[in-house]
Amino acid sequence: MLKPGTTTLFALLSLCACARAAAATDQIVIGDIDDLSGVYADVIGQGGIEAVNMAIADFGGTVLGKKIVLLSVDHQNKPDIGASKFREWADQNGLNMLIGGSNTGVSIAMSKVAAVKKVPFIAIGAAGASLTGADCTAYTVHYSYDTTALGNGTAGAIVKQGGKSWFFITADYAFGTQLQEAAARVVLANGGKVLGAVRAPLGTTDYSSFLLQAQASGAQVLGLANAGTDFSNSLKGANEFGLTKTMTPAALLAFISDIHSLTLQTAHGLYLTTAWYWDLNDETRAFAKRYFAKMHKEPSMNQAAYYSATMQYLSAVKAVRSTDADLVMAHLKQAKINDMFTKNGYVRADGWMVHTMYVMQVKTPAESKYPWDYYKVIKVMSGEEADGPQSDPACTLAKK
Amino acid sequence: MRAQIAVYAVLAILALAAPFLGLYPVFLMKLLCFAMFACAFNLLLGYTKMLSFGHAAYFGSSAYVTGWLVTARGWGTIEAILAGVALATLLGLVIGAIAVRRQGIYFAMITLALSQLVFFICLQAQFTGGENGLQGISRGSIFGIIALGHDRTMYYFVLAVFVAVYLLIRRIVHSPFGQVLKAIRANEPRAISLGYKVDRYKLLAFVLSASLAGLAGSLKALVLGFVTLSDVSQGTSGEVILMTLLGGSGTFLGPVVGANVVVALQEYLSDVVGAWVSVIIGAIFVICVMTFRRGFVGEIQGRFARGAGKL
């Protein structure tokens, strides 16, 4: 009597788990585990999936005679979902490569799985420099940007232009503090001064008190060591309180989607660093055009990175004629990356993909001639300038 | 009585054989941890009618302590688990002492707000790794004798703990202490007039619930190998309420069933519906509250209430 109820339930659930398909070895399986619905959904999300699909199509849909298949799932910014999906795909779906992450916490969890399961993981979107530092693994590649490159870019360019005194508004968590430290290091190294910094709790919507403190400090530059909604809210506030008239705003991490939603009215004059911009050259424009047709917005540097990373992985597989993780990783680490994303990129021993970074300034509404014409290039930084040719000493792989 | 034994027998066989049936051990362990969490929570909601809206505080903080002791201090597995549980107990004592003075809604609000405090402390504290969380927690071994790295071994360990906790909860409910709780739940003023120090009983129940929730958290940290802010978040507190409600508060197997359903739903739905998971969970909440108040097991029991004994 009570049996049917509960035991059937258990049995059903068990069946669900068993019903998972066994590994398909006649396919090349690429997995994308990302934030598809939360705070990173706009800068990566579905756009990332689209970019990977474009790459697969451009590559021909097959490699080594096998069809390329893409699995995707939303990790909802939960490391347990990310890590367990990764494990499950590796154990049961014959996963050959994982791309994605977005969130540093989830990415670190997934990189640990990558090391255990020996599946290459190309991390994009996570900013934590520790992914190629203390948390590095032999199977992790970190594309696009990290806190070091961002700090070097924006802070370096502004200080050299004369913005010597800085005040930071920092998101109070690991990412924010790392960004601030990276930027502050550069400021001090170039003869500047940090007049003050204030830590705003993550998710603060009203920055007025912090902005007031920034203004009171008399600094020339307002350094925003935060991202996403935090960044948008703080910049909006800075405008409202008239700070942008007296201080130069510097975004330590901002995407084109942020600028688009803030509008040039609010964001003009802002400095930021990016790995890629849709309007840089004909190749980038061609990619962006195709992307725009599907997604109705211009791609961010991350979505371009997805395309490039997928292409590079597939090329590596083709070159070594195998999906063996060690062979592929070895190939990736000695290949030169010359594509739509970057012209002279390469993967360092610790997994960081060294590439050109651009310091941009957001145009004024008058300067913008067509939709999404938002940035003008202030400085082009070589990969070595951005993140150093040397591997992060904290990474044990770097000892090679 | 017969039916009861039969059900438990079938469940026991299924549980013991599970890893060999091709079921994914890590997923099963996750189920067990959450089932434990829900059972601990049910001790409070089902048997004492106290709705704690911040139970993730004990679950998560214990997980953090265990995780940190193992990774940063190299403590042994069992010692780390016990330390985590100790913290959860202490936290339960402190928060409980403040909350228990009030009832119903006020009690819920206090537990909610205080657990938010715990969340923010975890967010700020250095050792928790903040947004990134604690990663790479190794499972270690039981007193250096039985290594827990292999999924199957760990599964049996977690299963054993789960069974022990389940039996403990049954024992507590059926004990004289449990009877007093029942009396308090039925008619608090009368219990007071009978001379019982009602607040003390409630506090003890609260602390027990918090400790066991902590145990579940520590185990989860070891099973999955990481602890993050979501483990102390409002979302997790809400989830455990849903699990208990869905399965049936006031029954023993209810929370277990509820936990299995919710965890399985999240795992499999995340493939299909992504963001809409919270809409579905919200909808289930609403349905449960409106029409399904006794939960799965409660409903089933209600239909076959003829002296078959409580499950």
Next chain:
Amino acid sequence: MTTVFGVPLPAILGQLMLGLVNGSFYALLSLGLAVIFGLMGVVNFAHGAFYMLGAFAAYVALQFLGVNYWCALILAPLAVGLLGIVVERLFLRHLYQLDPLYGLLLTFGIALIIEGIMRGLFGASGKSYPVPPLLQGGFNLGFMVLPIYRAWVVLASLAVCGITWFLIERTRLGATLRAATENARLVQAFGINVPLLVMSTYGAGVALAALAGVLAAPVVQVSPLMGSSLVIVVFAVVVIGGMGSILGAVVSGLVLGLIEGLTKVVYPEASNIVVFVIMAVVLIWRPTGLFGKE
């Protein structure tokens, strides 16, 4: 330059000013919650979600219907209030005779549904809503520049709080409402349609939340997540003020805004938790809250 806590006086004054702005905002939000709880005994967990809907209603109205801010101030609360009435009629009404915890759980579920749907439709990142032209610019107060819009928020919030308080405590309608809370049967016996009254009360409380949302839209990014973090703070405010008391909610909202403002200067990392710490302290010292009635 005089300093307090090592912070220069102009900075303190600036923060206090801002604290006042935030406080009046908290007061408006707590008001809706206090009205619903005080008059219905329902803990409206969906308050944050309705606040968010109010902001989105204004955003959508502007983007797709060309409705400006001033119209949105009236229309959005009405629309969202109507939704609240539907929720009351369909769901809440059936739960009054049960343990009030069910009402809490129901509104919790409704909040999840609303937030999930908005996230699915709009994504999680914020949308920009412009400050209405009439209210752009700022007053130079000497120690800071106060944006005109923020001054408007203070005035609007305090006005609405005042009107609501007056309506409930000093008019016949309010008296009827309060009587219905105490003894619904008796009031019904007098011929008053109590269910209608209760339904309208919920709708009104929800409308207040939506109004707060519209006021907030030009200041913060309009995002589906904007309500969930705020709702717990607002609850803490209401608990501190005393859950049945409208005056308590308003006063605590204001005072807490000020305290939060000061904390942001002195110890910014704690500004998130200062409300909860105060709540814990108040509850230990005075379990029914500062103005509580029990």
